[in-house]
Amino acid sequence: xxxxTITSVLLLSAGVAISPLxxxxxxxxxVSRRPRPTSLAFAGGWLGGIVxxxxxxxxxxxxxxxxxLTGLQRSAAVIGIVLGVLVIxxxxxxxxxxPADEAGPPGWLAALDELPPSRAFAAGGALSAVNPKxxxxxxxxxxxxxxxxxxxxxxxxxxxxxxxxxxxxxLVPVLVFLAVxxxxxxxxxxxxxxxxxxxxxxxxxxxxxxxLLLVVRGITGA
Numbered sequence: 001x002x003x004x005t006i007t008s009v010l011l012l013s014a015g016v017a018i019s020p021l022x023x024x025x026x027x028x029x030x031v032s033r034r035p036r037p038t039s040l041a042f043a044g045g046w047l048g049g050i051v052x053x054x055x056x057x058x059x060x061x062x063x064x065x066x067x068x069l070t071g072l073q074r075s076a077a078v079i080g081i082v083l084g085v086l087v088i089x090x091x092x093x094x095x096x097x098x099p100a101d102e103a104g105p106p107g108w109l110a111a112l113d114e115l116p117p118s119r120a121f122a123a124g125g126a127l128s129a130v131n132p133k134x135x136x137x138x139x140x141x142x143x144x145x146x147x148x149x150x151x152x153x154x155x156x157x158x159x160x161x162x163x164x165x166x167x168x169x170x171l172v173p174v175l176v177f178l179a180v181x182x183x184x185x186x187x188x189x190x191x192x193x194x195x196x197x198x199x200x201x202x203x204x205x206x207x208x209x210x211x212l213l214l215v216v217r218g219i220t221g222a
Contacts, residue, residue: 005148008217009162012141015210016134016166020199022046022127026170027192028112029120030177031185041117043174045124047167053129053138054145054159061146080140084214087136091207098200124170133203137210138166144217 026046029039115123128134141162145155164171177184195202 004220005144005150006158008213009141009144009158010165011213012137012144012210013162013165015137015206015213016050016128017169018202018206019127019131019134019169020195020202021131022124022170023173024109024192024195024199025112025123025127026173027188028109029115030173030188032113032115034117035177035182037117038112038115038120039174039177041121042124043167043170045121045126046128046170047124047163048121049125049128049130050134050138050163050166052125053135054142054162057139057142058146058155058159059142061143065147078218080214081218083136084211084216084218087133087207087211087214089211090132091204091211094200094207095204098204128167133207133210134166136214138162140214140217 022042026039026042029035029042032038112120112123128138142159145159145162148155150158173184173188177188
């Protein structure tokens with residue numbers, strides 16, 4: 001049980017990390033007029049949202065286990081199968097409805113140039129905690145850990161690893177920028193230009209992968 005749980009949790013962290021929208025957002029902030037305060041605030045909100053969702057789900061699962069609510073775990077497995085199918089369908093819809101041609105950066109990226117740090121923090125938290133894909137991935141990871149039977153130290157270590165891996169694609173660009181300054185902006189712009197036409201495909205693939213993982217875990221855990 002434990003090795004499969006650890007693998008699933010780490011795969012879910014990759015599903016959160018490889019998210020085009022927050023990466024595009026943090027790049028936009030890093031090439032804006034106030035890159036340091038806004039990007040740091042955004043990264044803090046992004047990581048904070050991941051930690052919050054994981055902690056709530058983990059606490060719920062641990063509490064349910066201590067209360068002996070084993071039926072709840074079985075019900076969650078069934079819900080996971082249904083939710084997984086819905087997530088896969090969402091991925092297919094994202095792919096089918098993807099724009100035929102990306103005509104440059106969307107307007108919301110340009111709007112980030114005027115974003116104050118407080119709103120950048122809120123935007124980061126919303127993308128990690130309210131975005132359905134990330135909410136499902138982080139919440140599922142917390143439930144898996146809480147019901148895994150791992151020791152407290154093991155659970156804590158894996159939870160920290162999940163949060164750091166899930167937040168890495170936003171945290172790393174910010175840390176690189178803090179280390180080398182505006183010299184990193186050319187590389188960031190090239191990354192943005194590479195991601196823009198591929199974001200729908202990446203989101204579709206991630207949704208399909210997360211949905212498949214939910215279905216498999218639901219079937220094996222039901």
